[in-house]
Amino acid sequence: MNTLIYAEPTENEIKSAAKVIKNGGLVAFPTETVYGLGACATSGDAAAKIYAAKGRPSDNPLIIHIAKAEDAEKYCYTTELFYKLAKCFMPGPLTVIMKKRDIIPTTVTGGLDTVAVRIPMHETALKLIEFSGLPIAAPSANISGRPSPTCLDHVVADMNGRADVILGGGECEVGLESTIIRCEEDLSISLLRPGAITPEMLSAAAGGALVVDVSTRKLEDSERPQAPGMKYRHYAPKAKVIVLEGNAESVLRYMEKMAKDESVGFLCDEEAAKRLGKRAFSYGRRDNAVEMAHNLFKNLRAFDDHEEIHTVYADMPRLDGIGSAVYNRLIKAAGFDVRRIGE
Numbered sequence: 026m027n028t029l030i031y032a033e034p035t036e037n038e039i040k041s042a043a044k045v046i047k048n049g050g051l052v053a054f055p056t057e058t059v060y061g062l063g064a065c066a067t068s069g070d071a072a073a074k075i076y077a078a079k080g081r082p083s084d085n086p087l088i089i090h091i092a093k094a095e096d097a098e099k100y101c102y103t104t105e106l107f108y109k110l111a112k113c114f115m116p117g118p119l120t121v122i123m124k125k126r127d128i129i130p131t132t133v134t135g136g137l138d139t140v141a142v143r144i145p146m147h148e149t150a151l152k153l154i155e156f157s158g159l160p161i162a163a164p165s166a167n168i169s170g171r172p173s174p175t176c177l178d179h180v181v182a183d184m185n186g187r188a189d190v191i192l193g194g195g196e197c198e199v200g201l202e203s204t205i206i207r208c209e210e211d212l213s214i215s216l217l218r219p220g221a222i223t224p225e226m227l228s229a230a231a232g233g234a235l236v237v238d239v240s241t242r243k244l245e246d247s248e249r250p251q252a253p254g255m256k257y258r259h260y261a262p263k264a265k266v267i268v269l270e271g272n273a274e275s276v277l278r279y280m281e282k283m284a285k286d287e288s289v290g291f292l293c294d295e296e297a298a299k300r301l302g303k304r305a306f307s308y309g310r311r312d313n314a315v316e317m318a319h320n321l322f323k324n325l326r327a328f329d330d331h332e333e334i335h336t337v338y339a340d341m342p343r344l345d346g347i348g349s350a351v352y353n354r355l356i357k358a359a360g361f362d363v364r365r366i367g368e
């Protein structure tokens with residue numbers, strides 16, 4: 026397939042991309058979280074192309090992207106809580122799961138009777154949705170299993186030849202995928218995937234509702250996941266990733282010892298990276314989880330350009346705010362291999 030790439034798309038180029046969506050084709054586009062690979066969400070055939078292009082298992086459902094909260098009712102049975110949260114956080118990095126209407130085919134929802142809905146906060150994404158007049162089903166625009174793309178180069182690396190059109194839009198501001206939640210009958214909120222909208226923010230917006238984090242836990246083989254995506258290996262570079270937990274000084278000393286091995290790389294804060302040398306990638310300042318979130322996927326991808334690196338030791342991020350979302354992605358990249366480093 027010949028892929029058209031518009032690095033800085035004009036309004037007319039976004040309009041022609043919207044036509045591609047209407048005709049059942051695939052368009053990669055920027056959002057504030059990560060780039061998405063979009064197709065018409067009311068067409069099972071179009072959605073099937075997404076799974077094929079990504080090499081994604083067909084029971085892993087897609088998020089549908091709309092431009093306005095009022096449109097949600099056309100595609101699902103909305104709840105009061107949805108509108109409350111939409112008022113606070115949409116457009117923005119929050120996805121809400123609700124019971125789907127028949128217009129959304131089960132190809133999009135991985136066979137489920139629910140659908141995930143979000144309003145992205147990026148001008149190009151919103152224009153693409155508006156010009157197409159359709160909801161756009163879009164997972165992250167990476168080949169299945171690889172880190173989500175946070176800049177145009179990543180999307181081109183994975184989707185050139187697989188999507189009809191790629192729209193650029195700079196570096197994604199957040200750098201991690203949206204927070205995903207489901208509202209339960211008892212009015213509590215289940216957190217299926219942590220992101221920039223934190224449990225504290227959700228609870229405050231929902232009048233003190235209980236938020237139960239069901240996201241960061243390894244599932245047994247026989248267990249049915251809360252969110253289907255939870256059972257798949259994710260975000261992984263080719264090298265093996267190991268997360269190190271312990272106080273900063275002990276972890277750094279351990280890393281310095283391991284640095285003698287040329288096949289070892291590091292993911293750590295910028296001060297530690299300076300001390301560890303050229304196979305160390307920095308995810309930013311230690312006290313800044315927003316910066317770590319922004320840089321995580323870029324760094325995980327960067328290891329793939331260093332074939333000599335077979336093992337990556339990653340420092341544990343701080344866990345407050347968006348830090349718990351960074352940790353969630355990191356331990357999935359590590360296949361839950363977290364090692365405690367003694368004092």
Ligand code: TXA
Pocket residue numbers: 056058059060061062085086087088120122134137139140141143145163164165166201202203205217251252253254255
């Ligand atoms: O920030 C984002 O959410 C990005 C951008 C492109 O919008 N999209 C994204 O999509 O991360 P994806 O496909 O990589 O992740 C979607 C995840 C699925 O893996 C699944 O865990 C969950 O959303 N999901 C979708 N529909 C669901 C449903 N009906 N019930 C439970 N989980 C669902």
Ligand code: MG
Pocket residue numbers: 164165173
């Ligand atoms: Mg994804």
